[in-house]
Each structure stands twice: as structure tokens, then as C-alpha cells.
Amino acid sequence: MIPQKPRAVVRLASAGTIVLAFTLIQPAFAQAPSMPPPAKGQTAGQYFKNVTTASLKGLTPSDFLGAMGVMTAAVGYDCSNCHPGAGTDAIDWVTDSNPKKVTARKMVDVVAAVNKNFFGGAQVVTCWTCHRGQDAPPTSIALDKLYGEPNEERRDILAPDPNEPAATQILDQYVQAAGGAAKLAAVKSYVATGTSRGYAGMGGTAAFELYAQAPDSRGMWIHFPQFPERGVSAWTYDGKTGWIVQPRAIVPVYELTGNDVIGAKLDALVSFPAGIKTAFTNWRVVQEDTINGREMYVVQGIGQGAGVVATFYFDKQTHLLTRFVRRTPSPVGRISIQQDFDNYKDVDGIKLPFKYSFLWLDGRFTAEITDVKINVPVDAAKFTRPR
Ligand code: HEC
Numbered sequence: 001m002i003p004q005k006p007r008a009v010v011r012l013a014s015a016g017t018i019v020l021a022f023t024l025i026q027p028a029f030a031q032a033p034s035m036p037p038p039a040k041g042q043t044a045g046q047y048f049k050n051v052t053t054a055s056l057k058g059l060t061p062s063d064f065l066g067a068m069g070v071m072t073a074a075v076g077y078d079c080s081n082c083h084p085g086a087g088t089d090a091i092d093w094v095t096d097s098n099p100k101k102v103t104a105r106k107m108v109d110v111v112a113a114v115n116k117n118f119f120g121g122a123q124v125v126t127c128w129t130c131h132r133g134q135d136a137p138p139t140s141i142a143l144d145k146l147y148g149e150p151n152e153e154r155r156d157i158l159a160p161d162p163n164e165p166a167a168t169q170i171l172d173q174y175v176q177a178a179g180g181a182a183k184l185a186a187v188k189s190y191v192a193t194g195t196s197r198g199y200a201g202m203g204g205t206a207a208f209e210l211y212a213q214a215p216d217s218r219g220m221w222i223h224f225p226q227f228p229e230r231g232v233s234a235w236t237y238d239g240k241t242g243w244i245v246q247p248r249a250i251v252p253v254y255e256l257t258g259n260d261v262i263g264a265k266l267d268a269l270v271s272f273p274a275g276i277k278t279a280f281t282n283w284r285v286v287q288e289d290t291i292n293g294r295e296m297y298v299v300q301g302i303g304q305g306a307g308v309v310a311t312f313y314f315d316k317q318t319h320l321l322t323r324f325v326r327r328t329p330s331p332v333g334r335i336s337i338q339q340d341f342d343n344y345k346d347v348d349g350i351k352l353p354f355k356y357s358f359l360w361l362d363g364r365f366t367a368e369i370t371d372v373k374i375n376v377p378v379d380a381a382k383f384t385r386p387r
């Protein structure tokens with residue numbers, strides 16, 4: 001049931017500074033200095049002081065931080081392995097005093113050059129291709145591994161499997177299982193509330209609220225009733241713009257830009273069972289997989305010149321959505337976010353998940369939903385810039 005703990009999460013928790021959107025697990029002492037929100041249209045090269053690689057400097061600041069998350073996870077580090085003092089007041093993101101950071105900058109160029117010169121510019125090689133969570137990649141095969149469990153890690157994009165049903169059929173079965181098209185069309189909004197906990201209960205129990213408004217607005221809000229000093233974290237999207245607030249991150253409030261907006265829109269569409277179909281025109285059904293011993297249909301939506309890959313896992317027996325992995329491009333490897341749905345219950349004739357897990361490169365949380373209200377009015381402020 002419990003996936004492998006990401007290598008980086010415990011160290012990040014102790015480092016106290018989490019790059020990506022979701023700062024839930026942090027000790028009270030770590031209060032790293034934060035930066036003002038980037039100005040509209042600012043690139044990472046303009047916003048940060050010492051971002052110089054050709055492939056990273058043109059990213060939006062939020063996509064740049066996503067790329068940092070990819071690099072960190074790929075080599076099994078935390079931020080402080082390259083940035084001295086990360087997680088403390090003495091953090092210096094700008095300095096190149098650590099040789100590992102200097103090496104990493106060269107590696108960014110290596111990855112870009114290999115893909116450009118040998119793979120026609122397609123992103124085939126990433127930091128993960130070689131590193132797989134280690135800073136010194138192994139050089140030769142270990143023979144016990146050769147005769148041990150086969151390595152079943154899959155690539156991001158898989159070949160269509162002609163023996164599987166059509167994508168439309170699997171998506172329609174899901175709509176049917178979730179209540180049927182007619183009933184679902186009548187669902188204009190819902191509010192799900194409950195509690196959430198970080199990995200292994202770290203960070204204590206938080207209050208969790210999820211707001212959804214058809215067709216594509218979503219707001220996820222988390223606060224700690226017992227620790228008001230931790231503030232409110234929120235991820236919002238109103239159909240056009242999205243915001244992230246994470247009180248203790250390097251950039252505590254920012255508008256989503258670049259690929260982050262695409263990801264937020266996908267999350268919003270996926271909050272309504274009939275919405276998934278509208279997210280892509282380019283669908284494929286790939287080889288089946290299992291999750292927790294249950295057989296799954298695997299349907300992929302591919303968009304934006306294959307940059308964005310969304311993989312949906314539908315239970316072959318119940319037809320319900322069990323997992324949604326979205327991957328958005330970055331020059332060092334796609335930024336992955338996984339959402340798991342479980343414990344489906346009937347609310348006014350509609351099936352909705354009462355257990356929801358969110359996993360990103362630097363951590364995870366699981367929310368237990370205790371109450372869902374359908375078609376209640378939702379304040380538009382739940383989908384816009386949190387104040
Ligand atoms: C493997 C080494 C490595 C790790 C780990 C790493 N970084 Fe970086 N970081 C770099 C490199 C290299 C650059 C400069 C990139 C460039 O020049 O394009 C950079 C630049 C930055 C900058 C820009 C600073 C400035 O003003 O110039 C920030 C902010 C940053 N990283 C945040 C993070 C965070 C947060 C983490 C932890 C999740 C992290 N980094 C983990 C290597 C690393």
C-alpha cells in the first residue's frame with residue numbers, strides 16, 4: 001500500500017526547504033529567507049542571480065524549481081548537497097563554492113548535448129537515465145541483480161498495445177462506474193473536507209479542503225489547526241491562472257507559469273470523471289499494469305508535442321480511476337506528480353474517492369476525506385490567488 005519513501009523526503013524534511021509546490025513537512029526552526037514573487041514574464045535567468053545554462057535559464061522560475069527537484073531526486077541528494085546551508089538561515093543559493101553544483105551545471109549541458117546531437121532533440125537521456133538515485137552511477141552490472149527480480153520500471157511514454165480495448169471505451173466505462181454521464185453532468189461543484197498527513201505522519205495532522213467547480217476550477221487548501229504559525233498552503237486554479245502558496249518555501253507566493261499551468265489545468269479537469277476525456281485528443285492504451293495486486297488498464301494522454309504525458313490507471317474490475325501520474329517537461333527530465341484515489345463512496349449517486357494521495361518529487365501526503373458536499377456554492381476566492 002505504502003509506496004517507497006522518496007529518497008529525498010527525509011533529508012529534505014530536515015533541510016527544511018522544499019522546492020516544489022508543497023511544503024508540508026518542515027521543522028519549526030527552519031525559516032529560510034524567501035524571495036518576492038517573480039515579475040510577469042521573468043525567466044529563471046533574469047529572476048535568479050546565477051542561472052546560466054542554456055537549457056535552464058529560459059525556463060519560468062516555477063519550472064526552474066521543478067527542474068531542481070528533478071535533479072535532486074535523480075542523484076539522491078537534498079538541496080544542501082549542492083547549495084551550502086540549504087534549510088538554514090545561512091543558505092546561499094547563488095554561490096558556486098560547492099564543486100558538486102559546478103559538476104551538476106556541466107551535467108545539465110551534457111544532457112542537452114546528448115539529446116541534441118544523438119537523439120534529434122528528443123528528450124531521451126535525463127539525469128535519471130544514468131543516476132537512478134545515486135550520485136556515482138554504477139559502472140557494471142551486479143550479477144545477483146541480473147538473476148534477481150526483473151527491473152520493471154517503465155518509460156514515460158509507452159507503445160500502444162493493440163490487444164487492449166480502445167481508450168474511449170475505458171474512459172466511458174469509468175464515467176459509467178462513477179454514476180453515468182447524466183448524473184455526472186448535473187454535478188457542477190463539490191467540496192471535500194477531511195484531514196491530511198505527510199509521510200509517516202511527519203508534520204502532524206492537517207485540515208484538508210478540496211474545492212472543484214466544473215469544468216476546470218480546483219482549489220486545494222491545507223492548514224494546521226494545532227500549529228497556526230505554519231500558515232495556510234494552497235494550490236489554486238480558476239480555469240485560466242493558478243497560484244501556489246507555501247509559506248516557508250524560497251518563493252512563498254507565486255503565480256503558476258510555464259508547464260505548471262498545464263499541470264494545474266489537468267488536475268482540475270481530472271476532478272470531474274467526465275472531464276478527463278476533454279483533456280487530450282491524443283490517447284493511447286498501453287500494456288496493463290498492477291497496483292497493490294489489482295489489475296489496471298493504463299491509458300495515456302499525450303500533448304504539447306509529447307512534452308506532457310498523463311498516465312491514468314483504471315481498475316479492470318471496478319473501472320474506477322486508481323492513479324493519475326502527470327509528467328511535464330523540463331530540460332533535465334520530466335517533473336512527475338502522482339495522485340492516487342481510493343476508498344470510493346457513493347455521494348448522491350456519484351462515486352467519489354474518500355482517500356486521496358499526492359506524491360511529488362520531494363514528498364507526499366495522504367488525505368482522508370470525511371465529508372463531500374455536491375452542488376454547494378463555492379466562493380470564487382477558493383480558486384484564485386490566496387490572500
Ligand atoms: C545536484 C546539484 C543541485 C541540487 C541537489 C540542487 N541544485 Fe539548485 N542549482 C544547481 C545548479 C547547477 C544551479 C545553477 C543552474 C544554472 O546555472 O543554470 C542551481 C541554481 C539554483 C537556484 C538559483 C540561485 C540563484 O539565484 O542563482 C536556486 C534558487 C536553486 N538552485 C534551488 C534549489 C533547491 C530548492 C534545491 C533542492 C530541491 C536545489 N536547488 C537542489 C544545482 C543543484
Ligand code: HEC
Pocket residue numbers: 071075100101103104107108109110111125126127128129130131135136137332
Ligand atoms: C551519461 C550519464 C550521465 C548523465 C545523463 C548525468 N550524469 Fe551526472 N554523473 C555521471 C557519472 C558517470 C558521474 C561520476 C563521475 C566520476 O565518477 O567522476 C556523474 C557525477 C555527477 C555529480 C557529481 C557527484 C559527486 O560525487 O561529485 C553530480 C552532482 C551529477 N553527476 C549530477 C547530474 C545531474 C544533475 C544530471 C542531469 C542534469 C546528470 N548528472 C546527468 C553520469 C551522468
